[in-house]
Amino acid sequence: MRQHVVLVTVNIRGKECMCISMTRHWWCSSIWNCALSHELRGPLLEMNGVFGADTDEGVSVSVMEGDSVTLNTDVTEVQKDDQIVWMIGPQEIRIAEIKNQTIDMFESNETFGDRLQMNNQTGSLTIRNIRTEHTGLYMLQIITNKETSRKRFNLTVYAPLHVPVISSNSSNCSSSSLLSVSRCSLLCSVVNVSDVTLSWYKGNSLLSSISVSDLSISLSLPLEVEYQEKNTYSCVHNNPISNQTRHLDISQLCHTCTEKSQRSHHIVSALVVVVVLLLVIRFVYVGVKSCTRSEKRRRLSEESSVSSDK
Template sequence: CNSDTREVKSVSVLEGDSVTLNSDVKVQGDNMILWMFGPEINRIAEIYKQVIDMFNSNVKFGYKLQMDSQTGSLTIRNIRTEHTGLYKLSIFSKRGTAYRNFSVIVYARLYVPVITRDSSQCSSSERPTNQNCSLLCSAVNVSAVTLAWYKGNSLLSNISVSDLSISLSLPLEVEYQEKNTYSCVINNPIRNQTTHLDISQLCQTCAGNSIIN
């Protein structure tokens, strides 16, 4: 009989890591296990009569694919964002055909956000009359992330983006003498990175445009 539920298992992974898509079967006799990828449904790996064929998957994956000879599970090593997509598994046996689908999302690595001060405030004429310090938290070449300012554990503001490889920035104003703790956090569904604000370092000196990262 055929088992074709077409259920899709979602898999999230960080760029540069390895991920294994499990077949949950054991290769027997003349079973055939076939992996396909992408909207073109290209064949990328197959086991038939216990012989592995990787087709021309090296063109797309650069020899990053590995197929388990005992189970037919597929491992993608050093995965890249361009490997995001739908992976289709077909298992052909004497008992029928089974299908499994995996939706793989590869997130770019996160780097700590950078906090800078608005350098225009560093004129002596402005400092005495302006009791606030203007700051900017920035992140470059990011996708599918949220950038946020926190005061202690309380969210102050945030901005999200889903586009590929863009730059984000989020402003914040604090008082020169205040003692509250602030932090800028960037996160995706897998990981987060935090930079803590040192008000005394950024807001009490005008010797250049100070940076915290």
Template sequence: MFCYTLGLFFTFFIPMGVSGVFGANTDEVKSLSVTEGDSVTLNTDVTEVQSFDQILWMFGHRETRIAEMYRQDFDMFDSNETFGDRLKMDSQTGSLTITDIRNEHSGLYKLNIISSRRANSYKKFSVTVYALPVPVIINNYSNSSSNSSSSASRCSVLCSVVNVSAVSLSWFKGNSVLSSISVSNLSISLSLPLEVEYQDKNTYSCVANDTFTTHTTHLDIQQLCQTDKDLYSPFDGVIPSLIYAVLGMKAVTLLTVFIMSNFNSE
């Protein structure tokens, strides 16, 4: 009788105790950051999914179902909308991989592991996607060497990208690299200066690239590198015109006064 009771104890209580295979239930949120175009995997921390386990993945604060695995069958609920064909599930662990991730895939992901033999378990992931911006080129007046004798013939420009991660920024002259800078940190800004001649006829471009994406901005020397005499003012030609108009009105007034005085004298 004792052995039978002990057997029941192990049958009904031990499986509940091994729910740690799935990880204890917690409100802790694991944060992940990824560059747009990369792939990210949300791990279940399960060694092997059993046939009686149901793996359920949900997205957003509304907890919309996006993927499910039960008895080795897969169901991608959102395959034709937000994620398209980007969702992949590992048949052994139930981990979810998002390929070619986009900015709209940023948000909260929730994992539910439902079992008829073990305690249910869940995990939360907060995913932030950083997009690679197009580099911007501006005239770098603050870096102009005004005291230099060559400053009158040279122009300083600055190429920048903001809020980037694992990105390289480079200046090209034609197909040749002039200078380059890279960063691996998250959410940082990069800037790279360049000096060119006003009359330079070469082709310059600033290129930002990460593992999957490349953005190029071409330098327009004529637009950004104008000399003082090339700068156009909306008031150009206005002052001389005003002077002529005032002189004309004054002449008309004097002529009118002269005519009136002669007429009255008669």
């Protein structure tokens, strides 16, 4: 197996992190505690930032949308006769170049706006406030008096993750089980997602999961629990470098059959009281209106009698 040393400089929300890869492992500065193995373990591990892996196909780099990433040339200082070229896509469209110690950004503003920057000392390429549309293949070519070398960077930009939503789908209570523990059906959901996994955990143990690679679809994952159990459940929405977790509060979403029956009884009682009050109000209104009409007829009769006497 070949062994390469790869250096990636990452700027995550204003915090700079240097990551070094040797063979299959990555070590990063302790600024954001990202001492990582190439094989990540632990279902609820908090993962945020930029990650990479050196493979025969090039350096794979993953970053969250809105962060900044620097693709390093590993050049200490560009010499007068050196030429460093950055290209994107399989067509190898030139986006930045240093030649004769002069930087040419070509027409990169059409794709990157003002996000792209090339270091005049090292030739490294920085993309600030990166967007998902900047995902793709980046090719580096270095031409010196001694040799010509090329390196590939496979950059993947992931959209920010939303915290999943847990809702109660149904609770099954039969008439013969009003005093028993109800089983509560739950649904964990996320909307407009791509390249993510949605999972249910019981403690740190994975119960179920579903993954999707399509663009902008919704995901839902069911779970059935008992109201009185004391286990902790959580729904995790994650991609390869980040996750969002929603912890389940059973007491809020699930209720025993007895509680449901009592609540239904209270609702019915309240409705009966409202109906009775409406009937009373109606009765009083009709009575008052009837008395008013009788009084009016009496006065008219008296006035008529007085007029006849005259």
